[in-house]
Amino acid sequence: MTSRPIATPRPIALVGIGKIARDQHVPAIAASSDWSLAATVSRSGAVEGVEAFDDFDAFLAARPEIDTVSLCLPPQPRFDYAKKALLARRHVMLEKPPGQTLSEVHELIDLAARMGVTLYATWHSRMAAGVAAAKAHLAERAVRSARIDWKEDVRRWHPGQEWIFEAGGMGVFDPGINALSILTEILPSPVHLTGAVLEFPENRQTPIAATLDFTGGVRAAFDWRQEGPQTWEIAVETDRGPVTLRDGGARLEVDGTEETLPDHPGEYPALYARMAELVAKGESETDLAPMRHVADAMTLGRRETVAAFEF
Amino acid sequence: MTSRPIATPRPIALVGIGKIARDQHVPAIAASSDWSLAATVSRSGAVEGVEAFDDFDAFLAARPEIDTVSLCLPPQPRFDYAKKALLARRHVMLEKPPGQTLSEVHELIDLAARMGVTLYATWHSRMAAGVAAAKAHLAERAVRSARIDWKEDVRRWHPGQEWIFEAGGMGVFDPGINALSILTEILPSPVHLTGAVLEFPENRQTPIAATLDFTGGVRAAFDWRQEGPQTWEIAVETDRGPVTLRDGGARLEVDGTEETLPDHPGEYPALYARMAELVAKGESETDLAPMRHVADAMTLGRRETVAAFEF
Numbered sequence: 001m002t003s004r005p006i007a008t009p010r011p012i013a014l015v016g017i018g019k020i021a022r023d024q025h026v027p028a029i030a031a032s033s034d035w036s037l038a039a040t041v042s043r044s045g046a047v048e049g050v051e052a053f054d055d056f057d058a059f060l061a062a063r064p065e066i067d068t069v070s071l072c073l074p075p076q077p078r079f080d081y082a083k084k085a086l087l088a089r090r091h092v093m094l095e096k097p098p099g100q101t102l103s104e105v106h107e108l109i110d111l112a113a114r115m116g117v118t119l120y121a122t123w124h125s126r127m128a129a130g131v132a133a134a135k136a137h138l139a140e141r142a143v144r145s146a147r148i149d150w151k152e153d154v155r156r157w158h159p160g161q162e163w164i165f166e167a168g169g170m171g172v173f174d175p176g177i178n179a180l181s182i183l184t185e186i187l188p189s190p191v192h193l194t195g196a197v198l199e200f201p202e203n204r205q206t207p208i209a210a211t212l213d214f215t216g217g218v219r220a221a222f223d224w225r226q227e228g229p230q231t232w233e234i235a236v237e238t239d240r241g242p243v244t245l246r247d248g249g250a251r252l253e254v255d256g257t258e259e260t261l262p263d264h265p266g267e268y269p270a271l272y273a274r275m276a277e278l279v280a281k282g283e284s285e286t287d288l289a290p291m292r293h294v295a296d297a298m299t300l301g302r303r304e305t306v307a308a309f310e311f
Numbered sequence: 312m313t314s315r316p317i318a319t320p321r322p323i324a325l326v327g328i329g330k331i332a333r334d335q336h337v338p339a340i341a342a343s344s345d346w347s348l349a350a351t352v353s354r355s356g357a358v359e360g361v362e363a364f365d366d367f368d369a370f371l372a373a374r375p376e377i378d379t380v381s382l383c384l385p386p387q388p389r390f391d392y393a394k395k396a397l398l399a400r401r402h403v404m405l406e407k408p409p410g411q412t413l414s415e416v417h418e419l420i421d422l423a424a425r426m427g428v429t430l431y432a433t434w435h436s437r438m439a440a441g442v443a444a445a446k447a448h449l450a451e452r453a454v455r456s457a458r459i460d461w462k463e464d465v466r467r468w469h470p471g472q473e474w475i476f477e478a479g480g481m482g483v484f485d486p487g488i489n490a491l492s493i494l495t496e497i498l499p500s501p502v503h504l505t506g507a508v509l510e511f512p513e514n515r516q517t518p519i520a521a522t523l524d525f526t527g528g529v530r531a532a533f534d535w536r537q538e539g540p541q542t543w544e545i546a547v548e549t550d551r552g553p554v555t556l557r558d559g560g561a562r563l564e565v566d567g568t569e570e571t572l573p574d575h576p577g578e579y580p581a582l583y584a585r586m587a588e589l590v591a592k593g594e595s596e597t598d599l600a601p602m603r604h605v606a607d608a609m610t611l612g613r614r615e616t617v618a619a620f621e622f
Binding site: 101110195200205 | 607
C-alpha cells in the first residue's frame with residue numbers, strides 16, 4: 001500500500017448529508033487539524049461554503065485530488081458507494097455498521113487491499129471517553145463475568161423511523177451493536193454467543209429486545225421499551241473488583257470509584273483523528289466482530305413474539 | 312507453522328462416532344493411503360479393531376503421537392473439542408458447518424495460527440464430482456445470472472430430527488449451506504445477499520424454506536417440503552451458454568450437453584486427501600463464506616409464518 005505525502009489538512013468529502021452528518025461529522029471535520037471538508041455529495045443536503053455534488057460519479061470525476069471520502073449513508077446504499085470509491089482509489093471511512101451483510105463488507109475489505117487504499121470501518125462508541133481506560137484496567141485483571149444493560153426508549157431516539165423495524169433494519173441491535181463494539185474492544189479475550197432470546201413485536205420484522213449469553217460469563221440485555229431513565233452500561237466483574245462503563249462509555253467506575261478521565265475530543269473527532277493516522281500509515285482497520293455477534297444472535301437466537309409496537 | 316515429517320499413512324483420530332462418521336468418514340479413511348485410523352473418541356460408538364476412548368482429555372493425554380483429529384460432532388459441542396485439540400497442538404478437521412457461530416470459528420482460526428497447526432473447515436459438497444470442472448468452465452466465461460434450486464423432503468433425509476427446527480438448528484439452511492458452498496467455490500467473483508424471504512412454520516424456530524437474492528443476478532430457492540423427485544441444482548447462465556450442476560454437484564451439463572467427468576474418489580475421500588496436503592504444507596483452509604451467507608440471510612431476511620410442520 002502506498003501513501004502519498006499530502007499537505008495537512010487533507011481534503012475529505014462527506015457523502016450523505018443527513019442528521020448524523022450534520023450532528024457529528026461536519027463539526028468533527030471542522031474542528032480537525034487533519035482534515036478539510038472539500039466537498040459534499042447528497043441528493044438533498046449541503047454544507048454552507050462547501051462545494052456540493054448531487055451525483056457521486058460526477059464528484060469522483062471532478063475532484064480526483066480529494067482522495068478520502070467518509071460515507072454517512074444508511075447501510076442499504078452504502079456498499080455501492082463504497083465500491084465505487086475504492087475502485088476510484090479513494091480512502092473510505094464507513095459509519096457503523098459497515099454494511100447490511102458481512103459478505104459485502106468482506107468484498108470491500110478485499111477490494112481496498114487490492115486497490116492499495118485505506119478502509120476504516122468505524123465504531124464510534126469505541127471512542128467514548130472511558131473505553132481506552134477500561135481496556136487498560138481489564139488488561140491487568142482476570143475477567144470473571146460481564147453484564148451489559150443497553151436499554152433505551154426507541155420512541156425518543158428513533159421517532160417514527162419505521163425502517164428500523166423492517167427486514168434488515170436491525171431493530172434493537174442498532175443501538176446494541178454499539179455495546180458490542182465496546183465489549184469486543186475492552187475484553188482481553190474474545191467471547192462468542194452460546195444462546196440468545198429475541199423478542200419480535202407481532203407486527204414487526206426485527207427484535208425490540210434481546211438477551212444474549214456469551215462464553216466467559218458475559219450476558220447482554222438490550223431493550224428498546226425503556227421509558228424514564230435510560231441505561232447504557234457495561235459492568236465487568238474481575239478478580240480485583242468491578243470495572244463499569246456508564247452512559248455509553250462516557251463515564252468509568254473502577255472498584256466503586258468514578259475515575260477522572262482525561263480531556264476527550266469526543267467520539268467523532270477521535271474517529272477522524274484515527275482515520276488520519278490510518279491513511280498516513282497506509283493501513284486499514286476493519287474489525288467486524290460486533291457485526292458478527294449480531295449475525296450470530298440472529299442465526300442462533302430463539303424467537304419470541306411480543307406485543308405489537310407502534311410509534 | 313512447522314510440519315514434522317511423519318510416516319505415511321499418518322495416524323488420525325475420529326471424534327464423534329455417529330451416522331456421518333460411519334457412513335462417510337470411516338470408509339474414507341479406510342480407503343486412504345494418507346491416513347490410518349488410530350483411535351476413536353465417542354461416548355456411544357466405536358470402530359472394530361480401533362482403540363476407543365470415551366473421554367477426549369484421556370485420548371489427548373494417552374496418544375500424543377496422533378497429531379490429527381477429525382471432528383464429526385454436532386455443531387453445538389464442536390467448539391470445545393476443537394479448542395482442546397488445538398491447544399494440545401493437534402491438526403483439526405471440522406465437519407460442515409464449522410461451528411454454531413461465526414465468532415467461535417474466528418476464535419479457532421486465531422488459535423490454530425497461534426499454535427502452528429492446521430485447521431481445515433471442510434465443505435464436502437465442494438468435492439462433488441462436477442464442481443472443479445464447473446469452476447474451470449466459469450473461469451473462462453462471463454456469468455450473467457445463476458439459479459439455485461435445493462429442494463428436498465426433510466421427512467426423508469432427517470426423519471424425526473426435531474433439533475434441526477430448534478434455535479441454532481439451521482432449518483433448511485442445513486442442506487442449503489451445501490449449495491452455498493458450491494456457489495462460492497465456482498463463481499469467479501464474490502456475491503452478497505440483497506434480500507431474502509424466510510418461511511418459518513408457525514410451531515418452529517428455524518425456516519423450512521427460503522428464497523435468497525444476491526448481487527450478480529443470483530437467486531436461490533431452498534425448500535424442505537419437496538415430495539417426489541428431489542432437486543439439488545445450480546444453473547449458471549453465461550455469455551456462452553448454461554453451466555449446470557445437478558444431483559448436488561455430481562453431474563455437470565455444459566451448453567446443454569452432459570460432460571463425462573473424470574473418475575472421482577467421492578466427496579469424503581477428497582476431503583481427507585486435501586487434509587493430508589494441508590498438514591504436509593503446514594497450511595490451514597477456513598473459508599467461512601457459505602456460513603456468512605446463511606448468517607446474512609438470517610439477519611437480513613424477511614420472516615413469513617407458514618403452516619405448522621410435524622414429522
